[in-house]
């Protein structure tokens with residue numbers, strides 16, 4: 001390293017804290033690294049495991065964009081900032097810090113009911129104790145650093161060390177909302193900056209994440225013999241594994257189908273081949289953002305995956321034979337009828353037959369054939385092992401017929417919705 005590279009640089013923090021009136025814990029690093037300053041957000045180095053640790057704590061896919069990362073923090077009532085407002089530092093070397101000036105944490109503490117402060121590493125804990133604690137009167141809990149330099153700590157070990165942070169947080173239970181109220185909620189989320197296309201991206205990624213959990217559990221149980229790396233972390237990015245029988249993803253023509261196309265893109269990119277079944281070519285879809293999502297997915301699928309356009313019943317049955325998982329993304333909240341049109345009725349029957357043969361069935365938003373609003377069930381309705389419902393649960397899932405076909409219900413928390421709930425019509 002040359003003489004100049006050894007020199008300290010004066011750094012001003014420059015990234016606004018994340019917090020609001022619901023924040024319950026305050027997490028503090030030392031100072032944004034060069035990669036974070038470049039990304040204009042905290043923990044921006046791709047190898048830093050902070051976002052993967054938080055996501056794993058809450059059993060969610062790791063957030064990718066700064067907007068998603070902000071949402072994750074606010075949804076879980078976590079405030080995030082750094083101890084220092086400015087300092088002189090060499091690169092990302094905490095040991096080199098001089099002339100440290102602290103941030104005014106009173107800004108957060110006066111606005112939010114912060115119960116506990118956590119520092120992400122020894123330097124931030126030391127500087128917090130020296131520069132901030134006298135003013136805040138709150139002792140900080142020291143957590144291990146998630147930086148790539150802290151290689152002695154594996155991701156699972158970091159996750160265990162961060163559990164006390166999660167234990168401080170009160171759980172937000174999303175309310176059951178009528179389908180028209182969900183539409184209003186989506187409009188409010190969009191007006192605040194997260195459009196339907198971004199929500200679909202998150203929905204599809206969450207769906208892929210849940211499929212991946214099932215696939216990895218099967219490997220752990222010895223059901224699948226595919227040689228994937230042990231499930232040390234569900235949060236790592238692309239990873240290639242030898243192809244087993246592909247996951248079958250059934251996509252309808254509306255936006256429920258769009259969730260399926262996005263899930264296909266992620267699973268394929270993560271190394272899990274898919275067989276996507278659709279009645280309409282991506283370019284002929286009309287619903288947006290489903291069409292754009294489908295075109296993107298179609299263009300990105302690797303050679304181990306395939307799209308079956310309007311397959312025969314025999315081809316559908318063949319795709320399902322031995323498949324580990326079938327994803328039902330045929331009909332979502334847009335369906336409210338007594339009968340399901342062909343070919344979807346036959347595909348639903350094929351999914352249910354496959355389930356009887358041991359295929360795990362995951363429904364996107366709502367099992368197809370079930371009215372998400374009324375809980376009435378069409379003659380052909382998917383029988384799911386699990387349903388990943390988007391943003392909030394809908395009443396039909398809990399009506400007697402609905403509960404019978406949903407299996408385990410999980411809500412995918414696609415956005416920070418608490419600020420929009422006041423006055424929303426809730427079902428319960």
Ligand SMILES: NC(=O)C1=CN([C@@H]2O[C@H](COP(=O)(O)OP(=O)(O)OC[C@H]3O[C@@H](n4cnc5c(N)ncnc54)[C@H](O)[C@@H]3O)[C@@H](O)[C@H]2O)[C@@H](O)CC1
Nearest residue numbers: 186199200203253254255256331332333334337340341365
């Ligand atoms: N609204 C949102 O904020 C989000 C919605 N998402 C997804 O979008 C879905 C809603 O999308 P849509 O409003 O496009 O509706 P759907 O995709 O649920 O249903 C519309 C499609 O179903 C077809 N259909 C309707 N009745 C039928 C029948 N009897 N037989 C056969 N086909 C029939 C229609 O022709 C249309 O193609 C949600 O369930 C969810 O999965 C997600 O992307 C996440 C965000």
Ligand SMILES: [K+]
Nearest residue numbers: 328331366368
């Ligand atoms: K569905």
